[in-house]
Amino acid sequence: MLRFGIFVMAIGSAFLTTGVDAGGPLKSGPQAGQEVPGPFHPLNVTGSNAGKKACLY
Numbered sequence: 001m002l003r004f005g006i007f008v009m010a011i012g013s014a015f016l017t018t019g020v021d022a023g024g025p026l027k028s029g030p031q032a033g034q035e036v037p038g039p040f041h042p043l044n045v046t047g048s049n050a051g052k053k054a055c056l057y
Helices: 002-018
Strands: none
C-alpha cells in the first residue's frame, strides 16, 4: 500500500509541474531592431587574431 501511495504522489506531482505556463513565448537575446546596451569586443580564440579582442568584420 505504501508503494501505491508513493506512486500516486509521484504521478500527481508530475501532472502539477508540467501544467505550469511561462506566460508567453520564449525570447532570447536582443530582438530584431533593438540596440545592444554597449560595445561588443569578442576575444578571438582561433585564426590570425587569436588572443586579441577584435571584431571580425
